[in-house]
Amino acid sequence: MRKKVCLIASSGxxxxxxxxxxxxxxxxxxxxxxxxxxYESTTISKKYLLKQINRKGFNVVVNLPILTLQSFWVFLKEKPDVVISTGAMFVIPTFLIAKLLKKKLIFIESFAKVTSPTLTGKFLYNKVDVFIVQWPEMKKVYPNAIMLGSIY
Incomplete structure (x- = not known):
């Protein structure tokens, strides 16, 4: 039986x-x-689209709990073995849910970050099973990360 993998990322x-x-x-x-x-084009046939939220202002306070519940529903429905993400914000609740359910977590730090961490990366660094960086310089920020080079 093939493992089920959740790819989760915010837009952009x-x-x-x-x-x-x-x-x-x-x-x-x-x-x-x-x-x-x-912009949500993908060849992956099974996809779940959640409401996009503005990451600034009061909107995030109202909508993040809603996104968390939606993510939790998707997670329970799909029951993935592995969750992989490139960020950002709304992936954190899904990762915490997956962690509680003892699923394998893989986080790939953003290609755009060459010398400094993302907020999501900083939060998830010690909580995931595999933390991947795309630039050798990022090993200074995340010494236990795996440097695999560019995702592109």
């Missing part, structure tokens, strides 16, 4: 990076979770 560059992992569908049952935007 994080989503663009997670799409680089689409080829994993040849070996795993993949599904993707992202924010609903005009």
């Amino acid at each position: 560059g994080h989503f663009e990076q997670i799409l680089m992992l689409e080829k994993l569908k040849e070996k795993f049952d993949l599904y993707i979770v992202t924010e609903k935007t005009e």
